[in-house]
Amino acid sequence: MTAGLPAEAAGLPVGLAGTPSNVTVLARRRGAPRFTLQLISVVGGLSAWQLFAMSGIVPPLFLPKLSDVLVDLWNLVSTGKLNQHLLASGIEFGGGMLAALVVGIVVGIGMGASSRIDKLLVWWVSALDATPRIAFAPLLIIWFGIGLESKMVLVFISGLFPILLSTASGVRTTSRELLEMAESFSIPRLMQFRAIILPGAVPFIITGVRLGITRGLIGIVVGEMIASTQGIGWMLSNATDTFNMVRVFALIIVLAFVGVSLTTFARWLERRFDTWRAV
Amino acid sequence: MPDDRAVDDRAQKVIVQDVVIRYERAGFAVTAVEGLSLSVRDGEFVAVVGQSGCGKSTLLKAIDGLIPVASGYIEVDGRRVTRPGPTKAMVFQDGRLLPWRTVLGNIMLPLEGRGVPKAEAHDRAMALVERVGLTRFAKAFPNQLSGGMQQRVNLARALVVNPQVLLLDEPFAALDAQTREYMQQELLNIWERDRVTAVFVTHQIDEAIFLADRVLVLSSSPGRLRREFVIDIPRPRQLAIKRTPQFHAYEDAIWSEIGAFGGDTSGAPVQPVVTSGAVA
Ligand SMILES: Nc1ncnc2c1ncn2[C@@H]1O[C@H](COP(=O)(O)OP(=O)(O)OP(=O)(O)O)[C@@H](O)[C@H]1O
Numbered sequence: 001m002t003a004g005l006p007a008e009a010a011g012l013p014v015g016l017a018g019t020p021s022n023v024t025v026l027a028r029r030r031g032a033p034r035f036t037l038q039l040i041s042v043v044g045g046l047s048a049w050q051l052f053a054m055s056g057i058v059p060p061l062f063l064p065k066l067s068d069v070l071v072d073l074w075n076l077v078s079t080g081k082l083n084q085h086l087l088a089s090g091i092e093f094g095g096g097m098l099a100a101l102v103v104g105i106v107v108g109i110g111m112g113a114s115s116r117i118d119k120l121l122v123w124w125v126s127a128l129d130a131t132p133r134i135a136f137a138p139l140l141i142i143w144f145g146i147g148l149e150s151k152m153v154l155v156f157i158s159g160l161f162p163i164l165l166s167t168a169s170g171v172r173t174t175s176r177e178l179l180e181m182a183e184s185f186s187i188p189r190l191m192q193f194r195a196i197i198l199p200g201a202v203p204f205i206i207t208g209v210r211l212g213i214t215r216g217l218i219g220i221v222v223g224e225m226i227a228s229t230q231g232i233g234w235m236l237s238n239a240t241d242t243f244n245m246v247r248v249f250a251l252i253i254v255l256a257f258v259g260v261s262l263t264t265f266a267r268w269l270e271r272r273f274d275t276w277r278a279v
Numbered sequence: 280m281p282d283d284r285a286v287d288d289r290a291q292k293v294i295v296q297d298v299v300i301r302y303e304r305a306g307f308a309v310t311a312v313e314g315l316s317l318s319v320r321d322g323e324f325v326a327v328v329g330q331s332g333c334g335k336s337t338l339l340k341a342i343d344g345l346i347p348v349a350s351g352y353i354e355v356d357g358r359r360v361t362r363p364g365p366t367k368a369m370v371f372q373d374g375r376l377l378p379w380r381t382v383l384g385n386i387m388l389p390l391e392g393r394g395v396p397k398a399e400a401h402d403r404a405m406a407l408v409e410r411v412g413l414t415r416f417a418k419a420f421p422n423q424l425s426g427g428m429q430q431r432v433n434l435a436r437a438l439v440v441n442p443q444v445l446l447l448d449e450p451f452a453a454l455d456a457q458t459r460e461y462m463q464q465e466l467l468n469i470w471e472r473d474r475v476t477a478v479f480v481t482h483q484i485d486e487a488i489f490l491a492d493r494v495l496v497l498s499s500s501p502g503r504l505r506r507e508f509v510i511d512i513p514r515p516r517q518l519a520i521k522r523t524p525q526f527h528a529y530e531d532a533i534w535s536e537i538g539a540f541g542g543d544t545s546g547a548p549v550q551p552v553v554t555s556g557a558v559a
């Protein structure tokens with residue numbers, strides 16, 4: 001027991017130091033400073049920003065004051081302006097990701113389960129996956145216009161390949177032993193799929209989704225910055241064009257918040273489904 | 280051995296005749312079993328022992344119908360075996376449980392595969408959960424169970440389909456000595472109820488004698504039937520019989536048979552000290 005070691009070294013009776021209640025206390029004591037450190041790090045960093053901007057060493061165009069940024073952020077929220085653009089970006093992201101999920105999982109299963117489908121598609125998938133998705137942005141805008149649709153498609157092709165490829169590898173790595181067991185019990189093919197192959201692939205699919213979300217987020221911001229009429233990326237490029245640095249920083253904070261929320265959610269999902277992968 | 284035993288009047292349940300089994304891999308073939316013949320009577324418990332790699336698992340899989348024979352034939356109930364079927368069930372050495380299903384869910388799997396209605400499958404699986412003593416763990420996942428408990432689930436999953444032929448491939452090999460003995464007794468207790476035909480592969484000589492009506496010794500590479508020993512110990516059996524002179528005599532006889540051709544007993548347990556007595 002690792003918790004017993006320091007006590008042993010300190011000459012304390014091990015049996016006493018190793019009791020469960022002591023272990024919990026140790027863990028709790030170790031947890032508290034970690035949270036304090038995080039708090040110090042965030043508050044300290046933000047204060048440093050505010051103080052540095054107030055000192056006048058750099059012009060406000062380079063680094064606006066945090067207080068100004070927060071005021072602007074509050075205005076954006078209270079006037080409903082932010083909500084409106086967040087909604088537009090959200091629709092693009094949601095629509096694109098949903099399509100990426102459905103197509104990625106279905107095609108991924110096909111490629112993982114059938115080497116014929118795999119041979120048929122593998123070159124296209126690898127080539128498209130290796131190409132920076134942003135390169136397609138101008139093309140998509142010509143094809144689908146500057147409205148929501150072009151961004152939706154960009155999110156779709158950004159999120160698609162990570163989901164598709166990890167689904168395929170999840171299906172491919174199904175344990176031979178489990179399949180032989182299913183064979184021995186005469187489990188029909190379709191049920192082997194539902195009860196063994198798919199559940200085995202779920203952790204892989206979730207990992208793909210996490211990667212897909214990150215890439216989709218990049219796709220949406222860059223897509224909107226290139227050409228659009230609304231959305232967070234549009235606001236960002238608008239603020240840059242008018243040298244509104246306060247607004248730029250306010251939007252970056254919003255994006256950071258959205259990004260952290262989404263990846264935290266994806267990691268939580270991943271951990272939830274990981275309990276059985278670790279067997 | 281006496282020939283007038285009641286056992287011998289029963290019909291042949293499993294017949295393995297002049298069987299050859301080869302594995303093809305990357306162009307060259309390995310002969311795992313060659314010219315193997317044996318038979319198992321209805322309701323008989325047969326143990327198969329032999330050195331590692333002599334083809335015991337291969338034989339079981341072939342009886343189950345998971346792998347084809349290159350020549351010869353295998354019959355169960357007078358019908359040629361070509362694939363797995365509802366009358367046979369396998370207990371695998373490595374649990375092969377679905378980690379994402381509960382104990383109950385794992386035991387229900389073969390029934391679901393047969394299209395048994397959910398409610399009935401649930402009740403039948405639950406009855407087996409109770410029979411193998413895992414009632415408190417019905418809703419637990421395999422990674423929450425000890426090795427011994429996992430093998431009970433493995434056994435229950437095979438028994439739930441009411442097989443007529445039960446195939447067991449070293450089901451207790453991964454367990455510690457104490458748990459293994461405990462499981463041997465449990466298996467016999469469960470088996471006593473309906474005395475289904477059983478073929479039990481093992482490395483443990485004492486396990487084979489304790490469980491079986493007959494112990495078949497296979498010769499190694501390629502696998503052939505070397506010799507068979509009829510175990511004339513009355514049932515129901517308790518673990519205490521392992522300490523009787525009669526039991527030791529069987530152990531001694533089988534060990535000397537294995538020693539007579541193998542020489543290489545690496546990985547096998549140390550030969551037990553024989554006290555006294557002869558085969559009854
Ligand atoms: N899938 C396979 N492909 C090729 N050769 C195999 C395969 N499975 C088994 N063999 C070979 O067939 C022979 C018999 O193997 P088998 O697994 O039946 O032995 P075993 O008696 O069960 O051994 P153990 O006691 O170690 O489980 C061995 O020589 C092995 O190398």
Ligand SMILES: [Mg+2]
Nearest residue numbers: 335336337448
């Ligand atoms: Mg084996």
